[in-house]
Amino acid sequence: MKIIKITDQVSIKRSIEAGTAQQTATVKTIISDVRQRGDGAIREYTEKLDHVQLDSFSITKKEIEEAYNQVDSQFVSIVKEAAENIRSFHEKQLRPSWMTTEENGTILGQKITALDSVGVYVPGGTAAYPSSVLMNVIPAKVAGVKRIVMVSPPDGKGNLPATVLVAAMEAGVKEIYKVGGAQAIAALAYGTESIAPVDKITGPGNIYVALAKREVYGDVAIDMIAGPSEIAILADETARADEIAADLLSQAEHDTRACSVLVTTSMKLAEAVAQEVEKQLTVLPRKEIASQSIADYGAIYVAESTDEAVETINQLAPEHLEIMTENAMELLGKIRHAGAIFIGRYSSEPVGDYFAGPNHVLPTNGTARFSSPLNVDDFQKKSSVIIYSKKALEDHGKKIAEFARNEGLEAHARAVEIRLRGSN
């Protein structure tokens, strides 16, 4: 793993898939096809891309029962406990509607309302990620969304992974379709005969899913366009090299394009971590992916001071940040940009991936500068409430009319003045 002394500005190399013109064109074709021909188009694309013929896309009660039979009961109970932790954390994000009252009769407020419907995309392919189902569905459920739809591409036999179905049930999903890719995003955005449209689409996916989400953005809301996973670890000489190495590798094993970075004030630690990474890599099942990722996107930055190290973290704005320093809590206030912050030796990043409760859907690619972990606010919206009394309008109406006239909007001024005249 390369060790780099921080000189000035640090930028980590990140891999963003923008999609080729060909891929974008393909996605546009699929979306317009699904808009025009609905279920028929879905069926064709599923046959062509997922290599399976489906009459109905709906998951049946029987398929759910079979899923519970297939999954180890101990795993089900871990999923239940994780779901409960996630629910409990996200419930604390709930906010009440509020209002203020004034003596002249004015009432102003903010009304919070859940979205009517949300679609959650769950990627298919080689691995099954029940944790992703929990993390996307539970905040929507806690927010009060009445209709939560899950879509995921079927395997060659027309099935979804049992653990994914179990997680969906435990999270409270009641509507599941075996549809994937850009065609699933199009169905969620615009609806088909068998799939009613939703107001927002969340969840990760491959480049076609990402491009399709970008395409429908505006007609429906989307969560984000996620990039490869990232971790930055801020550590000093009090941290253990073997634990840091293990955490770096836990990101690296996700994807050859994942990004794992250590920022430290200790050259001794830097060297020890570099050695440990090599050592642990040799015995890792996914060592090919992880070693490619470490070679291409891994780095150890050595800073001259803690302040410089913290500033480097803020420049990186990492998805995951671990702080393993003597005075970790003191640094928390200085961290401006990070999706999730794990503090101390025992807060290894996988704790947050599965179990602790905070969301694992986090802003990647430096977007922690302006984005948040997926949370309850993402599934609610606000409406302003304005109640002016006769007295309030008498007090302020002339000023409002003058402001309107200054902007050249006479009808605005008159709408106020007609009340002032007519109010007796």
Added chain:
Amino acid sequence: MKIIKITDQVSIKRSIEAGTAQQTATVKTIISDVRQRGDGAIREYTEKLDHVQLDSFSITKKEIEEAYNQVDSQFVSIVKEAAENIRSFHEKQLRPSWMTTEENGTILGQKITALDSVGVYVPGGTAAYPSSVLMNVIPAKVAGVKRIVMVSPPDGKGNLPATVLVAAMEAGVKEIYKVGGAQAIAALAYGTESIAPVDKITGPGNIYVALAKREVYGDVAIDMIAGPSEIAILADETARADEIAADLLSQAEHDTRACSVLVTTSMKLAEAVAQEVEKQLTVLPRKEIASQSIADYGAIYVAESTDEAVETINQLAPEHLEIMTENAMELLGKIRHAGAIFIGRYSSEPVGDYFAGPNHVLPTNGTARFSSPLNVDDFQKKSSVIIYSKKALEDHGKKIAEFARNEGLEAHARAVEIRLRGSN
């Protein structure tokens, strides 16, 4: 104004400018040009599109002084009072960071941090909208954003409107550039020699500005792609036709593509409002714009029951909603989708445009289904905080490792287990 009896699903005709392929290509060229050549490109586009040669884009202290000299002092004091109301409302949206503690030592939390920097676009052209400056800047300021940049296209003499500059000062902007169009959005997103980049761009603009915001979305955050202004009024026979007509026209005068709709249970009111609209139109300065807008996008829907009327409102998800019915407060809980809700006879919509305090930047085009008025949350982001103790990891580590292995991520499991082994 056409009167339509509600039969089944109601959809209002809305005008969305998607931009032509030509416009999209132009915007892409401008953005890539600004990224490559910085200030030089800005200078060229300003000369070409705004017809003025500028050496420096910065607004000077002297220009600010001149603006205050030009603007009527009574108007300045109205701007100050409006700014204070807006500030006061948005301060109530502020939320604290929070944490939870458990007996086993676990601490979970959510840390709220302001964005570092925000760019506010203020459109140029024939009219000056100081209210738009207040509504975009003040929430950012309240959120704690340190650097707020305003950009706006200069007129043919290289100036910005005096009222816009005064509003910017009263809102607390310290950095203003005379740059407009797609070139301004590119400068804000990627930076030039004289304009440092920002993390988020807000504010309305023409189709080129909208396309440019869509183009840079992801690299920076944006507020929304706003469509033409809309009002829906829900009224019964207790409401006054002249006041309703005045409010409909206050939307209609904005833009020929603005949308003004009345939904009522009273055919008598429907007819009276249609007549009043015609009458008031004849004496309106912007009657050409307003009558075109009413003809193309105006409608009066007559519902059979209050419930049907409310459901129609929810289907429309209007930007502005006025409720003028006998039992208006009772209906508030049934309204699921609306940007801002004005209740009662004296809450004419312009009250909210300028003065009351809630934001006038609101979701248009039905996006109130999933979007909110511009608010303090838009200028802050959250970071999750996870602190696991030794005890917490001992309690839950095995379950976390099992979840990771179930998803095929061995390095995740090992990152947890290395602590369990090494924790003595």
